[in-house]
Amino acid sequence: MTPTTASEKRHQHVVEYLLYEWQMEDLVRAVEFDLSALRVHLSSAYEGDRLEAELIWFADLMRDLRRENKNQSGHRSSLDELMIEMTYLHRTLLDVLKDEEYKSAADAAQPHLSAMEAKGEAGKSEVESMLIALYGWLVLRMSGKSVTPETQESLDLIRDCANLLAERYIRMRAGKL
Numbered sequence: 348m349t350p351t352t353a354s355e356k357r358h359q360h361v362v363e364y365l366l367y368e369w370q371m372e373d374l375v376r377a378v379e380f381d382l383s384a385l386r387v388h389l390s391s392a393y394e395g396d397r398l399e400a401e402l403i404w405f406a407d408l409m410r411d412l413r414r415e416n417k418n419q420s421g422h423r424s425s426l427d428e429l430m431i432e433m434t435y436l437h438r439t440l441l442d443v444l445k446d447e448e449y450k451s452a453a454d455a456a457q458p459h460l461s462a463m464e465a466k467g468e469a470g471k472s473e474v475e476s477m478l479i480a481l482y483g484w485l486v487l488r489m490s491g492k493s494v495t496p497e498t499q500e501s502l503d504l505i506r507d508c509a510n511l512l513a514e515r516y517i518r519m520r521a522g523k524l
Contacts, residue, residue: 349396349400351400351403351404360517362481370485382405382406386402436512437473452511463480477509
């Protein structure tokens with residue numbers, strides 16, 4: 348079976364995978380769940396079996412969003428479950444394993460996540476807040492907008508923590524944590 352972008356990202360970097368999924372959920376909504384419009388869009392990047400694999404993946408995404416009544420907003424339940432798993436890992440790294448490298452990165456990111464929360468931009472967990480910050484940054488970058496140096500510094504710290512979490516997640520899934 349031909350791998351999709353999502354499956355590749357899922358195995359390489361779980362945070363990039365989640366951000367990619369969020370972006371594709373937004374894309375599906377932007378084209379109003381029109382698979383033929385996506386075919387036109389995707390055919391400039393993929394061809395042959397890879398294009399067909401991507402289209403099957405998008406059809407599954409659309410089906411899930413419709414079935415879960417998330418046509419306007421929200422994420423597929425499989426992503427919510429993954430976020431719970433990552434939140435559990437986050438807490439385990441801090442409280443059980445006492446991973447000093449991860450704790451240092453999380454401590455550095457925490458004031459910036461708290462500042463987001465004060466602005467009403469927080470998620471349900473620290474992990475979701477990290478992802479929301481990174482997704483907002485991704486959207487800004489894709490639209491050609493920049494952020495202030497202070498905001499960039501905050502985002503760099505959040506990204507560093509998210510990258511460590513993603514690395515620990517891969518190790519955990521491989522049974523090496």
